[in-house]
Amino acid sequence: MAIFQVPNISIAGISACVPEDEYNNNNYDWISEKERATLIKTIGVEKKRHAKKGTTTSDLCYVAANNLLEELKWNRSEIDLLIFVSQSRDYIIPATAGLLQEKLSLPKTCIAFDVSLGCSGYVYGLSVIGSMMATGAIKKGLLLTGDISTLNTSFKDKSAFPLFGDAGTATAVELDANSKAMMFNLQTDGSGYEAIIIPDGGIRNFANKETSFEYHKISEGIYRNRFNIALDGIKVFNFSLREVKPNVIKLLHEYKLATNDIDYFVFHQANKLMNETIRKQLKLDVEKVPYSLKEFGNTSSASIPLTIVTQLAEEVCNKELTFLLSGFGVGLSWGSVILHTNKIVCPPLFIYKS
Amino acid sequence: MNITDFISKLEEEFEDLQPNSLSANDVLQEKFTWDSINALIFLAHVNVEYDVEITAEELIKSSTVQDLYDLVESKVQKKG
Numbered sequence: 001m002a003i004f005q006v007p008n009i010s011i012a013g014i015s016a017c018v019p020e021d022e023y024n025n026n027n028y029d030w031i032s033e034k035e036r037a038t039l040i041k042t043i044g045v046e047k048k049r050h051a052k053k054g055t056t057t058s059d060l061c062y063v064a065a066n067n068l069l070e071e072l073k074w075n076r077s078e079i080d081l082l083i084f085v086s087q088s089r090d091y092i093i094p095a096t097a098g099l100l101q102e103k104l105s106l107p108k109t110c111i112a113f114d115v116s117l118g119c120s121g122y123v124y125g126l127s128v129i130g131s132m133m134a135t136g137a138i139k140k141g142l143l144l145t146g147d148i149s150t151l152n153t154s155f156k157d158k159s160a161f162p163l164f165g166d167a168g169t170a171t172a173v174e175l176d177a178n179s180k181a182m183m184f185n186l187q188t189d190g191s192g193y194e195a196i197i198i199p200d201g202g203i204r205n206f207a208n209k210e211t212s213f214e215y216h217k218i219s220e221g222i223y224r225n226r227f228n229i230a231l232d233g234i235k236v237f238n239f240s241l242r243e244v245k246p247n248v249i250k251l252l253h254e255y256k257l258a259t260n261d262i263d264y265f266v267f268h269q270a271n272k273l274m275n276e277t278i279r280k281q282l283k284l285d286v287e288k289v290p291y292s293l294k295e296f297g298n299t300s301s302a303s304i305p306l307t308i309v310t311q312l313a314e315e316v317c318n319k320e321l322t323f324l325l326s327g328f329g330v331g332l333s334w335g336s337v338i339l340h341t342n343k344i345v346c347p348p349l350f351i352y353k354s
Numbered sequence: 355m356n357i358t359d360f361i362s363k364l365e366e367e368f369e370d371l372q373p374n375s376l377s378a379n380d381v382l383q384e385k386f387t388w389d390s391i392n393a394l395i396f397l398a399h400v401n402v403e404y405d406v407e408i409t410a411e412e413l414i415k416s417s418t419v420q421d422l423y424d425l426v427e428s429k430v431q432k433k434g
Contacts, residue, residue, distance in 0.1 A: 234410040
C-alpha cells in the first residue's frame, strides 16, 4: 500500500495565477434559464477564468513562480528541481518543465521534468518533489501545477463547459531538518481511464482530418468532438464517493490522527455536490472545508493551491497549520497528504494579462 | 427503511417537489425534471442517507418512485 512519510521537507511559499478574462455561468445560454439555475446551484460554479487562445499553463505558472521567488528572495542558482504537473503542455514534445527552467533563469544543474496528472496532481506532485528532496542533496525545489482546460472543452457540452476554469500555481519547497513529515496515501484505478478523457491527438488515436474534428451529439445538450474533454459524470461521481473517504480515513488512522487534529481539509475542487457529499461522509465542519469553486470553477491540479491562496492566505501566512489535502479524478487517480505549514509566504492571486 | 420515509426524504431533497406530492407509483419523468443533474443529486442523496452506490445503468431502468425504492432497498439488503 502506498502509505508513506516524507521527512525534512517544508513548504516555503504558495502562489497562484489566473487569466484576466472571466466567464459568468449566468450567461451560459446553451441551456435554458431554469436548467442554468439548477446547474449553477448544483456544481457551485458561478464564475471562472478563461485563458485567451495562445496562453499556456506554463505562462500562468511562470507568473506565479517568478513572483513567488521574488517574495521569498530565493537565490535562483540554488534551485535544483522543477516539476511541472499538468495535462495541458506547451508542445507535444519537448516537456514543458525545461522551458520553465530557462524562463525562470534556473541553473543548468536543475532537474526538470513533467508529470501528467490532473485532479490528483498537486498531492502526487508534492510526493514526488518531497521524496526527491528528502535525499538531502537538493535544498530548494519548485512544484508548478495547473491546467488550461477551457480550450479543449466544447461550449455545447453542458456536462463539462460550465465546470472548468484555468489556473497555474507555484509551490516552493525546501529542505528543513526541523519540519514535521508529510504523510501520503496515493492510489490508482486505471480501469476507469475513460471516465475523463480526450480521446484523440495522442499516439493511440492520432489526430485525423476526417474524424477528430467532427462534432457528435452524445445526448441532450451534449455535443463534442474527439479533441474535447469527455466526462462520464456518474462514473466520476460514484468513484469519488466510493474512494475518497476511505483513502482519507486510512491515512488518518495509519498515523493515529483524528479529523480534529486537522485545521483545514482542502479538497480538489471537483464540483459542489460531489465535494459537499464527501464532506458529509467524513462528518467535517463547513468551516474546515474551504472552497474556491464559486469564483474559479474546477481548475484541475491548480485547485488545491488556488483554494489556499484565495481562501486561507491570511491564516497560512500568520499561523502554524495542519492541512489534509486530497485530490481525486482523471486517471482514475487519487491521493491525500497531511502536512504542516509554519507561516509561509502566500502572496495575493496574480492576474495574467496577455 | 420504508417507502414513506424514502419518499419524504426525496421531497426534501428536490426543490421541484412539494411535501406530500409524491407517491410510490408515480413515474419520475412526469413528476419532475429527471435529468442528469437531478440524477447526480439523487446519487449523492442515497450515498449519504443509505451508504449505497447506484450505477447509471441501474438508474436508467428505474421509471417509478417504487422502482427507485426497490433499487436502493436491494442494495441496503446486500450490504447486510
